[in-house]
Amino acid sequence: MALQDAGGYLPDGRVSDELLIRGFNDLATGFDPVHGGFGRAPKFPMPVMLLYLLRYWMRTGSADALQMVTTTLDALRCGGIHDHLGGGFHRYSTDPGWQVPHFEKMLYDQALLLAAFTEAWLATGKPEYRTTAEDIIAYILSDLQSPEGGFFCAEDADNAGGEGAFYVWTRDEFDQVLGKEDGAYAAGVFGVHGPENFIIPEGSRKAHILFLPRHATDQKSTGESSTISGKSRHRQIPKKLLDARDRRPRPGRDEKILTDWNGLAIAALAGAYRAFGDPQYLVAAERAMALIQLQLHDSNGGLLHRYCDGEAAIHAFADDYAFILRAFIALYESTFNPAWLREAITLDRYFTRNFHDNIHGGYFSTSGNHDPLIVRKKEFADGVIPSSNSVMLENLVLLGHLTGDPVYHERAFSLAKTMSGLVGRSPSAYPAFLGSLGFLLGPATDILIAGKDEDPAMRAMIAQVWQVYLPYGTVICRTPDAASSGLDELAPFSRVMIAQDGKATAYVCYGTACHTPVTRPEDLALLIAPENKK
Numbered sequence: 001m002a003l004q005d006a007g008g009y010l011p012d013g014r015v016s017d018e019l020l021i022r023g024f025n026d027l028a029t030g031f032d033p034v035h036g037g038f039g040r041a042p043k044f045p046m047p048v049m050l051l052y053l054l055r056y057w058m059r060t061g062s063a064d065a066l067q068m069v070t071t072t073l074d075a076l077r078c079g080g081i082h083d084h085l086g087g088g089f090h091r092y093s094t095d096p097g098w099q100v101p102h103f104e105k106m107l108y109d110q111a112l113l114l115a116a117f118t119e120a121w122l123a124t125g126k127p128e129y130r131t132t133a134e135d136i137i138a139y140i141l142s143d144l145q146s147p148e149g150g151f152f153c154a155e156d157a158d159n160a161g162g163e164g165a166f167y168v169w170t171r172d173e174f175d176q177v178l179g180k181e182d183g184a185y186a187a188g189v190f191g192v193h194g195p196e197n198f199i200i201p202e203g204s205r206k207a208h209i210l211f212l213p214r215h216a217t218d219q220k221s222t223g224e225s226s227t228i229s230g231k232s233r234h235r236q237i238p239k240k241l242l243d244a245r246d247r248r249p250r251p252g253r254d255e256k257i258l259t260d261w262n263g264l265a266i267a268a269l270a271g272a273y274r275a276f277g278d279p280q281y282l283v284a285a286e287r288a289m290a291l292i293q294l295q296l297h298d299s300n301g302g303l304l305h306r307y308c309d310g311e312a313a314i315h316a317f318a319d320d321y322a323f324i325l326r327a328f329i330a331l332y333e334s335t336f337n338p339a340w341l342r343e344a345i346t347l348d349r350y351f352t353r354n355f356h357d358n359i360h361g362g363y364f365s366t367s368g369n370h371d372p373l374i375v376r377k378k379e380f381a382d383g384v385i386p387s388s389n390s391v392m393l394e395n396l397v398l399l400g401h402l403t404g405d406p407v408y409h410e411r412a413f414s415l416a417k418t419m420s421g422l423v424g425r426s427p428s429a430y431p432a433f434l435g436s437l438g439f440l441l442g443p444a445t446d447i448l449i450a451g452k453d454e455d456p457a458m459r460a461m462i463a464q465v466w467q468v469y470l471p472y473g474t475v476i477c478r479t480p481d482a483a484s485s486g487l488d489e490l491a492p493f494s495r496v497m498i499a500q501d502g503k504a505t506a507y508v509c510y511g512t513a514c515h516t517p518v519t520r521p522e523d524l525a526l527l528i529a530p531e532n533k534k
Contacts, residue, residue, distance in 0.1 A: 015416045019427050020438055024056050024065060026428030035097045036072030042102070044092045045076055045109065047116040048386050052431035054119055055438050055471045058530070066123070073120055076113070077132045080197075080209035083167065084190060085242040087139030089113055091157075099211055100198060103157040103164045103251070107144055108385050110136050111264035118268070118275050122469035133272060140265065141284055143253075148295075149287030150257040150307065151265050159251045162202030166251050169241075170196070170207050177244045178237060186237045188213075257307040259296050259316055262288050263323030264385070270330035274466040282334055289327060301350050302367070318365045318379065318388035321351040325395050332402070336477035338486030341402060345490065348399065351392075361418030362389050380419055386432030389419060393436035401446055401474040404493035412440050438472065443511030445473035445528065448497045451504030453479045458504035460521040468528050 027049060030038045037043045050069050057065040076082060079098030081090050088110050090101035114136045121129035144152045157163045171192055175183035187193045191213050196206035269285040272278075295312050296304045303316035303324060328344035331337075354367040357378070364376045365388070379387045393415050400408030416437055423430045447465055451458035458477075465475050478487055478494055487494050499505045503519040508527045518524050 014424075015413065015420050015437070015441070017441060019420060019423055020056060020059070020434055020441075022424075023052065023427035023431065023434040024062065026426070027053065027431070028064060028068065030428065031068050032096065033071070036068075036075035037096075037098070041096050042092050042094050043096060043098065044384055045072075045081070045089065045113060046384065047109075047112040048382050048384070049428075049431045050116045051112075051119060052435040054116075054123055054469075055435045058123070058469060058471055059438055069116075069120060070124065070126070073117060073129060073132075077117075077128060078212040080211045082132075082211075083139070084210045084212065085238055085245060086143070087135040088143070089136070100209060103167055105139075105155040107140075107151050107153055107258075107261045108264055110140050110144070111261065111268040112385070114140075114265075114268040115271055118272050119469065119471065122275055122467070130276065134276065134278075137269065137272060137281060137284075140269075141280075145284065145288075146255070146257060146291075148291050149284075150291040150295075151262050151288055153254040153256045153258055153261065155250075156252040156254070159249045161249065162200045164198060164207075164209070165200045165202065165205075166245065166248050168198050168200065168207035168209055173244075174241075177240055182237055186241070189234075189237070255308060257291070257296075258320075259292060259303055259305050259307075260319040260323045260385075262292060263320070263325075263327040266292075266327035267323070267330040270327070270334040273334050277463075277466075285327075285331060285334070289331060292324060301346070302354065303347075315367065318351075318355055318363050318392075319385070321347060321355065322363075322388040322391040322395065325351065326391055329395065329398050329402070333475060336475075336479075338490055341490050342486065344395075344399065345403070348395065361414055363392055380422055380433070381429050382432040387430075389415065390430065390432035390436055393419070393433060394439060397436060397439045397444075398474060401444060402476060403491050409440075416440055435471075442472070445470055446509045447473065447524075447528070448476045448478065448494055448507045449504065450478040450497055450499045450507070452499075453477075453481065455504045457519070457521060461504055461506050461524050464521050464525045465528060468525075469530075470528065473528075 027038065032038065038046055038049060050072060053065045053069045056062060057069070075098050076089065079093065081093045081098045081101040083090065083105070088105050091104040091106055091109060092102050094100045094102060114133055117129045117133035117136065120126070121133060140151060143155065146152055159166050169192055171183075171187060174187055174192055177183070178186055189212070190208075190210040192208040192210065196208050198207050198209045199205070200207060266285045266288050269281045273281040273285065291307070295307050298304055303320050304312045305314035305316045305320055306312065325344055325347050328340050328347065332340035332344065351363070355363045357364060362378050362380070365379050366376055378389065380389050381387060382390050393412055396408045396412035396415065400406070400412060419430070419433055423433055427434060449458060449461050462475070462477065476487070476491060476494055478497065497507050500517060500519060505517050505519050506524045506527075507517050508515045508524070515527055518527065
């Protein structure tokens with residue numbers, strides 16, 4: 001929803017838990033208990049809603065909230081909306097059961113679904129969620145990453161054969177690629193039997209969209225797939241099918257690199273690195289950010305929106321700033337290099353100076369540097385992508401916890417008040433705001449680990465923290481080297497938190513209560529366990 005700076009202003013509302021509860025109740029009303037997701041066809045994955053529900057579950061212990069998440073994620077990963085051979089997800093489903101997608105693949109969907117599956121794995125430990133998250137990353141890195149490191153916008157829905165022709169299969173094609181025996185086996189795994197479920201527009205040819213029937217997913221965790229030969233078969237069959245598919249004419253690719261969507265991808269990859277520990281995910285995130293810094297910064301310290309064929313253009317919008325700011329924070333959370341935190345603080349100052357509405361609050365979608373507009377709008381509602389104002393609320397909360405500067409919390413409360421009057425009319429339309437509001441209201445978990453970077457105990461402590469679902473938590477690391485010394489300026493409160501007796505030391509605060517510092521990783525694990533955060 002876009003609000004104008006004149007005539008469209010809504011008064012501040014009350015900032016409280018009530019909005020969180022009402023948002024959950026509204027989402028529960030619209031939830032599809034059979035197929036997962038929300039509303040009727042066409043159905044979009046809406047990972048922003050799932051991320052809020054995970055946070056609501058963490059905050060309240062609501063089993064219903066977690067069930068809504070797992071039902072939806074299980075349906076998505078098994079459905080035809082998921083590309084089971086090449087990885088990643090299509091844009092939306094034309095049917096309630098996620099079987100028949102619109103075949104376009106968008107970078108922002110990959111980024112937000114990656115975040116949802118990663119956090120769901122941290123929350124539940126369900127191995128299929130990690131597998132799906134890593135499947136999304138494999139697709140992003142193989143098919144959407146540019147030679148310069150940034151990420152392209154999208155892959156089209158169709159090719160020369162018509163929409164979907166690249167992705168669908170006939171039963172005969174399975175046999176031609178795999179042979180009769182493996183073809184019959186794979187047909188059972190991917191639902192390629194019985195009546196075809198898709199008609200290719202060009203030539204009206206009938207074919208199957210691949211999906212995972214329930215019995216096939218059960219079989220993958222039991223039965224033949226548990227044997228050596230079964231596991232080998234499960235690896236080789238998709239590879240053979242993918243190799244054959246790659247010989248088909250590919251759909252077109254939109255090779256624009258957009259700053260905002262890249263910000264979402266960078267933050268999601270950094271989060272996956274922390275959860276799964278694969279360094280290539282962090283490398284990919286830092287490469288993409290290097291491209292943003294090199295090609296999409298203007299001479300005044302601001303950002304540009306689009307890069308394509310060596311040319312950067314268009315003054316950046318609020319989404320660009322909010323999402324890149326979040327990506328800077330995510331890179332700090334993943335590396336503990338104060339340079340990333342400094343970049344976030346610097347960008348926040350520029351963004352606030354040029355986009356903030358100093359009269360009514362909130363952030364305009366455009367800055368004064370854009371071409372003159374009759375009305376400058378603000379985006380508050382969260383759609384498939386979260387709004388810039390919702391993301392900025394989380395950014396301000398994070399900066400407040402990471403730096404200890406109360407001004408960030410004051411700004412966050414001001415923004416929350418500005419938005420809450422509008423949110424109160426239909427809370428479920430603002431799930432990213434609700435997730436950020438929960439962080440603001442607290443209690444949050446603040447962790448500082450002090451010690452030498454090469455100390456195995458310190459690395460073990462970091463690993464302990466990264467393996468726990470802490471959506472409302474921040475971590476700071478202090479080491480004796482020069483890189484960490486920048487924290488004295490950026491986070492002066494951390495100066496007194498030092499390693500005790502030469503041992504890596506963890507300081508943990510939950511809300512306003514701080515525990516006695518600990519020097520053993522297992523003691524840290526106990527302190528941050530959900531049942532012990534009191």
